[in-house]
Amino acid sequence: MNMETKLEETPADLEDSFSPSSEEIESWMQKAFDMAKEALESGEVPVGCLMVYNSEILGKGRNEVNETKNATRHAEMVALDQVLEWCRQENRDPVEVFKQTVLYVTVEPCIMCAGALRLLNIPLVVYGCRNERFGGCGSVLNIPADELACSGAPFKCVSGFRADEAVEMLKAFYKQENPNAPKPRTRKD
Amino acid sequence: MEPQCKRRKPSENETIPWDVFPVLSDEQSQSITLLDAYAAPIINKKETSRIVKELTLLYPLPGLQHLKRVRACKGSGSTHPLEVIVCLVNDVRDIDSNTDMSISTLLPRAKMDSTGLGAPFLVKIPACPPLTRPQFEQASRHWPTSFHEDKQVTVALKGQLFTADQKAKMQEYMTAAVMAAKAGQDLGMDAVGAVIVDPQSGRILARGHDNRRGTHPLHHAVMVCIDLVAHGQGGGAYNFEKYPACQFLAVDSSHCPENGDISSSRIMFDSDQAEQSCVPYICTGYDLYVTREPCVMCAMALVHSRISRVFYATTSLDGALGTKYKIHTQKDLNHHFEVFRGVLKQECEDLKDSSAPIKSLKS
Numbered sequence: 001m002n003m004e005t006k007l008e009e010t011p012a013d014l015e016d017s018f019s020p021s022s023e024e025i026e027s028w029m030q031k032a033f034d035m036a037k038e039a040l041e042s043g044e045v046p047v048g049c050l051m052v053y054n055s056e057i058l059g060k061g062r063n064e065v066n067e068t069k070n071a072t073r074h075a076e077m078v079a080l081d082q083v084l085e086w087c088r089q090e091n092r093d094p095v096e097v098f099k100q101t102v103l104y105v106t107v108e109p110c111i112m113c114a115g116a117l118r119l120l121n122i123p124l125v126v127y128g129c130r131n132e133r134f135g136g137c138g139s140v141l142n143i144p145a146d147e148l149a150c151s152g153a154p155f156k157c158v159s160g161f162r163a164d165e166a167v168e169m170l171k172a173f174y175k176q177e178n179p180n181a182p183k184p185r186t187r188k189d
Numbered sequence: 190m191e192p193q194c195k196r197r198k199p200s201e202n203e204t205i206p207w208d209v210f211p212v213l214s215d216e217q218s219q220s221i222t223l224l225d226a227y228a229a230p231i232i233n234k235k236e237t238s239r240i241v242k243e244l245t246l247l248y249p250l251p252g253l254q255h256l257k258r259v260r261a262c263k264g265s266g267s268t269h270p271l272e273v274i275v276c277l278v279n280d281v282r283d284i285d286s287n288t289d290m291s292i293s294t295l296l297p298r299a300k301m302d303s304t305g306l307g308a309p310f311l312v313k314i315p316a317c318p319p320l321t322r323p324q325f326e327q328a329s330r331h332w333p334t335s336f337h338e339d340k341q342v343t344v345a346l347k348g349q350l351f352t353a354d355q356k357a358k359m360q361e362y363m364t365a366a367v368m369a370a371k372a373g374q375d376l377g378m379d380a381v382g383a384v385i386v387d388p389q390s391g392r393i394l395a396r397g398h399d400n401r402r403g404t405h406p407l408h409h410a411v412m413v414c415i416d417l418v419a420h421g422q423g424g425g426a427y428n429f430e431k432y433p434a435c436q437f438l439a440v441d442s443s444h445c446p447e448n449g450d451i452s453s454s455r456i457m458f459d460s461d462q463a464e465q466s467c468v469p470y471i472c473t474g475y476d477l478y479v480t481r482e483p484c485v486m487c488a489m490a491l492v493h494s495r496i497s498r499v500f501y502a503t504t505s506l507d508g509a510l511g512t513k514y515k516i517h518t519q520k521d522l523n524h525h526f527e528v529f530r531g532v533l534k535q536e537c538e539d540l541k542d543s544s545a546p547i548k549s550l551k552s
Contacts, residue, residue: 064426067424068419068424068425068426069419069422069423069424069425069471070415070416070419070424070425070426070471071415071471071472071490071493071494071495072412072415072416072490072493072494073426077407080407081405081426084405084406094406110489110493111485111488111489111492111516112485112486112487112489112490112492112493113486114485115484115485115486115487115489115509116407116486119406119407119484119486120406120407132521133521133522133523134489134492134493134522136485136489140519140521140522141485141514141519143485146513148485148507148513149506149507150505150506150507151484151485151507
């Protein structure tokens with residue numbers, strides 16, 4: 001197993017609850033990977049994620065683009081909706097809850113999801129592999145770190161957890177999706 | 190035409206003239222960058238072709254194919270007819286720069302015969318090929334370059350890309366977006382509205398307003414419209430019944446050309462898309478009209494949705510289609526689209542101002 005997680009920035013200014021131990025990361029990420037596998041089996045892009053608040057899973061998501069015909073239904077957006085639903089049921093203020101919620105996701109959030117996470121003031125994102133095509137946390141753009149005065153607060157990222165495995169799942173998806181497609185151009189890692 | 194006597198406040202139904210301008214990539218909109226080079230007069234015109242041939246071998250100027258090597262010096266009062274680029278200053282950097290550059294320093298006798306060339310002098314030359322007419326005009330002031338003009342961009346930059354009929358259509362669609370914004374505002378929302386249009390049929394497929402102060406903090410007008418289009422295609426993830434101004438038009442594949450109706454047939458630009466032309470696929474081929482520039486989340490949602498063109502009225506502080514980012518021209522992304530700003534600018538400017546304080550939560 002690849003345990004080579006790297007902290008892009010030391011989250012020293014984050015509260016203790018937002019500096020998850022490697023045991024915590026391992027157990028939450030395991031669940032996120034289970035979600036990604038489920039997506040792969042349903043013919044969706046294999047990305048899985050969880051939103052964890054106070055050691056409780058408030059939202060779980062996997063890609064639902066094909067079934068909704070809505071290209072914005074990424075795993076993160078699906079999970080965010082569940083957190084909002086939880087807030088409604090528990091009569092909690094989403095603003096307060098999101099401020100203390102950590103996202104665990106198998107692939108780097110895309111530019112859209114990074115924008116959404118920022119707008120909701122999510123403080124920390126733990127992810128597996130980079131997203132060379134759409135990545136919004138450094139690969140194509142760096143939304144969490146950029147200066148955007150009217151778009152919520154910057155957030156921290158911890159990346160690289162089981163990255164190889166996450167990449168393998170993506171490769172498996174693109175292989176199965178279109179067997180007739182020409183061989184995809186391979187990127188050197 | 191009626192004479193305009195006095196300046197008066199425009200009434201509700203009167204629109205103020207507007208222009209539409211393209212939001213170009215940084216490469217297209219920035220001013221040109223320049224490189225330092227040595228040029229020399231060609232004293233003996235008969236030597237020109239030999240000089241150019243030998244210079245090209247000695248100093249090939251890689252990546253600068255847009256430059257014309259020789260320029261004519263007509264009417265500049267000079268005593269020689271032609272000047273030629275010898276080399277970049279960087280090409281001869283290892284030569285002691287304190288010594289005055291003579292032609293024999295730049296062209297050592299062993300390498301090239303400098304007969305016919307005068308004393309070298311410094312010039313600035315454009316580092317990249319010009320992409321737009323303003324860039325071409327700027328570049329040409331320094332040194333002649335070739336220019337493969339994109340006529341559409343030139344016309345667009347003059348604000349003349351669209352005909353009066355097309356502008357009337359745009360105004361109609363943006364007015365629909367403004368109406369949606371006002372309907373949302375009456376419900377206590379930020380006054381932002383959007384419509385998604387199929388330009389081939391001219392039909393509005395979805396119309397929505399910002400709901401972030403309502404049921405969902407991420408329901409910006411664009412996100413609402415994208416989901417409404419999905420509803421029209423038999424999908425969708427949210428229920429907007431609470432918001433009567435958020436509406437969609439159901440589209441089905443019975444309007445395929447094969448089925449005898451050509452009104453909704455789309456002009457497809459490549460064979461990949463042509464295969465799917467009957468089944469509407471997310472926002473492929475559609476236009477978005479939105480009262481203000483989308484944020485980064487919405488802009489990227491439009492990339493994922495394969496939107497064809499975006500028209501917005503006014504810019505936003507953190508806007509991602511021109512202001513902070515140009516997501517529609519972002520390198521590495523798999524889909525790009527055209528963006529125009531300015532449609533019904535003043536009306537939407539007024540909306541933005543009225544948006545600031547929330548008036549009342551009830552209409």
